[in-house]
Amino acid sequence: xxxxxxxxxxxxxxxxxxxxxxxxxxxxxxxxxxxxxxxxxxxxxxxxxxxxxxxxxxxxxxxxxxxxxxxxxxxxxxxxxxxxxxxxxxxxxxxxxxxxxxxxxxxxxxxxxxxxxxxxxxxxxxxxxxxxxxxxxxxxxxxxxxxxxxxxxxxxxxxxxxxxxxxx
Numbered sequence: 001x002x003x004x005x006x007x008x009x010x011x012x013x014x015x016x017x018x019x020x021x022x023x024x025x026x027x028x029x030x031x032x033x034x035x036x037x038x039x040x041x042x043x044x045x046x047x048x049x050x051x052x053x054x055x056x057x058x059x060x061x062x063x064x065x066x067x068x069x070x071x072x073x074x075x076x077x078x079x080x081x082x083x084x085x086x087x088x089x090x091x092x093x094x095x096x097x098x099x100x101x102x103x104x105x106x107x108x109x110x111x112x113x114x115x116x117x118x119x120x121x122x123x124x125x126x127x128x129x130x131x132x133x134x135x136x137x138x139x140x141x142x143x144x145x146x147x148x149x150x151x152x153x154x155x156x157x158x159x160x161x162x163x164x165x166x167x168x
Contacts, residue, residue, distance in 0.1 A: 020105070023105040023106070023108060023109040023112075024109070024112075026106070026109040026113065027109045027110075027112040027116065028113070029113070030109070030110065030113030030117065030142070030143075030146050031116045031117045031120065031143075034113070034114070034117035034141065035117060035120060037131070037141070037142055038117075038121065038129040038131070038141065041060065041062050041129060042129060045060060045061075046062060047062050047064055048061075048063070049061070049062055050062075050133060056135065057134065057135065058134060058135075059133040059135070060131050060132070061131060061133035062129070062130075062131055063129075063139040064128075064129065065127055067081075082122050082123065085115055085118065085119045088115060089115050089116070089119070104157050106150075106153060107150045107151070107153035107154040108154075109150070110146040110147065110149050110150030110153070111150035111154070112150075113143070114142075114143040114144065114145070114146030114147035114148075114150065116143075117141075117142070117146070118141075118144070118147075130144070132144075132145070
Protein backbone atom coordinates (compact mmCIF):
# COMPACT_ATOMS: atom_id res chain seq x y z
CA UNK A 1 0.00 0.00 0.00
CA UNK A 2 2.81 2.44 0.91
CA UNK A 3 4.49 1.87 -2.46
CA UNK A 4 1.19 2.52 -4.26
CA UNK A 5 0.79 5.84 -2.44
CA UNK A 6 4.37 6.77 -3.32
CA UNK A 7 3.76 5.93 -6.98
CA UNK A 8 0.60 8.04 -6.96
CA UNK A 9 2.46 10.94 -5.40
CA UNK A 10 5.36 10.55 -7.78
CA UNK A 11 8.70 12.13 -7.03
CA UNK A 12 6.98 15.42 -6.17
CA UNK A 13 5.58 13.85 -2.98
CA UNK A 14 9.09 12.98 -1.82
CA UNK A 15 10.37 16.46 -2.73
CA UNK A 16 7.55 18.03 -0.72
CA UNK A 17 8.35 15.84 2.29
CA UNK A 18 12.05 16.70 2.00
CA UNK A 19 11.27 20.43 1.86
CA UNK A 20 9.00 20.14 4.91
CA UNK A 21 11.64 18.13 6.77
CA UNK A 22 14.30 20.76 6.05
CA UNK A 23 11.87 23.54 6.98
CA UNK A 24 11.06 21.90 10.30
CA UNK A 25 14.76 21.28 10.97
CA UNK A 26 15.46 24.98 10.39
CA UNK A 27 12.63 25.92 12.77
CA UNK A 28 13.88 23.53 15.48
CA UNK A 29 17.48 24.80 15.14
CA UNK A 30 16.23 28.37 15.39
CA UNK A 31 14.30 27.59 18.59
CA UNK A 32 17.36 25.89 20.12
CA UNK A 33 19.73 28.77 19.32
CA UNK A 34 17.16 31.35 20.46
CA UNK A 35 16.59 29.58 23.78
CA UNK A 36 20.34 29.10 24.33
CA UNK A 37 21.02 32.82 23.76
CA UNK A 38 18.20 33.79 26.12
CA UNK A 39 19.53 31.41 28.79
CA UNK A 40 22.96 33.07 28.56
CA UNK A 41 21.40 36.55 28.79
CA UNK A 42 19.32 35.51 31.83
CA UNK A 43 22.40 34.13 33.60
CA UNK A 44 24.94 36.82 32.69
CA UNK A 45 23.08 40.14 32.39
CA UNK A 46 20.80 41.38 35.18
CA UNK A 47 17.42 42.73 34.04
CA UNK A 48 17.79 46.34 32.94
CA UNK A 49 21.56 46.21 32.50
CA UNK A 50 23.33 46.71 29.20
CA UNK A 51 26.65 45.56 27.74
CA UNK A 52 27.88 47.64 24.78
CA UNK A 53 29.02 45.52 21.83
CA UNK A 54 29.48 48.31 19.30
CA UNK A 55 29.28 51.51 21.41
CA UNK A 56 26.36 53.72 20.44
CA UNK A 57 25.06 51.17 17.91
CA UNK A 58 24.53 47.72 19.44
CA UNK A 59 24.28 46.57 23.04
CA UNK A 60 23.11 43.45 24.78
CA UNK A 61 20.41 44.74 27.13
CA UNK A 62 18.38 42.33 29.26
CA UNK A 63 14.74 43.36 29.03
CA UNK A 64 11.63 41.56 30.26
CA UNK A 65 8.83 41.90 27.71
CA UNK A 66 5.36 40.99 29.04
CA UNK A 67 3.69 42.55 26.00
CA UNK A 68 3.33 41.51 22.39
CA UNK A 69 5.60 42.36 19.47
CA UNK A 70 8.24 45.01 20.27
CA UNK A 71 6.81 45.53 23.76
CA UNK A 72 3.42 46.74 22.55
CA UNK A 73 0.31 46.04 24.62
CA UNK A 74 2.20 45.45 27.89
CA UNK A 75 -1.09 45.10 29.80
CA UNK A 76 -2.27 42.08 27.81
CA UNK A 77 -2.72 39.14 30.21
CA UNK A 78 -0.15 36.36 29.60
CA UNK A 79 -2.88 33.87 28.72
CA UNK A 80 -4.08 36.16 25.91
CA UNK A 81 -0.53 36.49 24.54
CA UNK A 82 -0.12 32.69 24.60
CA UNK A 83 -3.51 32.17 22.90
CA UNK A 84 -2.66 34.73 20.19
CA UNK A 85 0.65 33.00 19.55
CA UNK A 86 -0.98 29.56 19.39
CA UNK A 87 -3.66 30.85 17.02
CA UNK A 88 -1.00 32.32 14.73
CA UNK A 89 1.01 29.09 14.81
CA UNK A 90 -2.08 27.02 13.98
CA UNK A 91 -2.90 29.33 11.06
CA UNK A 92 0.59 28.87 9.64
CA UNK A 93 0.65 25.13 10.25
CA UNK A 94 -2.76 24.69 8.66
CA UNK A 95 -1.28 26.24 5.52
CA UNK A 96 1.73 23.93 5.53
CA UNK A 97 0.73 22.63 2.10
CA UNK A 98 2.23 25.90 0.85
CA UNK A 99 5.67 24.91 2.16
CA UNK A 100 7.12 24.57 -1.27
CA UNK A 101 10.80 25.00 -1.90
CA UNK A 102 12.59 28.29 -1.96
CA UNK A 103 11.52 31.36 -0.05
CA UNK A 104 8.12 30.01 1.00
CA UNK A 105 9.55 27.10 2.99
CA UNK A 106 12.22 29.31 4.53
CA UNK A 107 9.66 32.00 5.39
CA UNK A 108 7.37 29.53 7.16
CA UNK A 109 10.36 28.00 9.00
CA UNK A 110 11.52 31.38 10.27
CA UNK A 111 8.03 32.39 11.39
CA UNK A 112 7.39 29.03 13.07
CA UNK A 113 10.78 28.93 14.82
CA UNK A 114 10.53 32.53 16.01
CA UNK A 115 6.98 32.17 17.26
CA UNK A 116 7.84 28.95 19.10
CA UNK A 117 10.93 30.54 20.67
CA UNK A 118 8.92 33.40 22.14
CA UNK A 119 6.04 31.08 23.10
CA UNK A 120 8.46 28.92 25.09
CA UNK A 121 9.57 32.04 26.99
CA UNK A 122 5.99 32.90 27.87
CA UNK A 123 5.29 29.36 29.05
CA UNK A 124 8.63 29.05 30.90
CA UNK A 125 8.92 32.45 32.65
CA UNK A 126 5.68 34.33 31.83
CA UNK A 127 7.30 36.90 29.52
CA UNK A 128 9.65 37.15 26.55
CA UNK A 129 13.38 37.73 27.14
CA UNK A 130 14.73 40.45 24.83
CA UNK A 131 18.39 41.43 24.53
CA UNK A 132 19.33 43.00 21.15
CA UNK A 133 19.41 46.77 21.60
CA UNK A 134 20.02 49.05 18.60
CA UNK A 135 19.33 52.14 20.74
CA UNK A 136 16.80 53.57 18.24
CA UNK A 137 14.36 50.63 18.27
CA UNK A 138 12.69 48.62 21.05
CA UNK A 139 14.92 45.83 22.40
CA UNK A 140 14.26 42.52 20.61
CA UNK A 141 15.65 38.98 20.27
CA UNK A 142 16.62 36.38 17.66
CA UNK A 143 13.06 35.00 17.54
CA UNK A 144 11.75 38.46 16.67
CA UNK A 145 14.34 38.76 13.89
CA UNK A 146 13.25 35.37 12.51
CA UNK A 147 9.54 36.24 12.52
CA UNK A 148 10.19 39.61 10.88
CA UNK A 149 12.49 38.18 8.23
CA UNK A 150 10.04 35.33 7.59
CA UNK A 151 7.19 37.79 7.10
CA UNK A 152 9.28 39.89 4.70
CA UNK A 153 10.16 36.79 2.65
CA UNK A 154 6.51 35.71 2.66
CA UNK A 155 5.30 39.11 1.48
CA UNK A 156 7.98 39.24 -1.23
CA UNK A 157 6.95 35.78 -2.44
CA UNK A 158 3.25 36.66 -2.43
CA UNK A 159 3.94 39.95 -4.23
CA UNK A 160 6.11 38.20 -6.82
CA UNK A 161 3.45 35.53 -7.41
CA UNK A 162 0.72 38.12 -7.83
CA UNK A 163 2.90 40.08 -10.25
CA UNK A 164 3.43 36.90 -12.26
CA UNK A 165 -0.34 36.22 -12.18
CA UNK A 166 -0.06 33.00 -10.18
CA UNK A 167 -0.95 31.84 -6.71
CA UNK A 168 1.50 32.26 -3.86
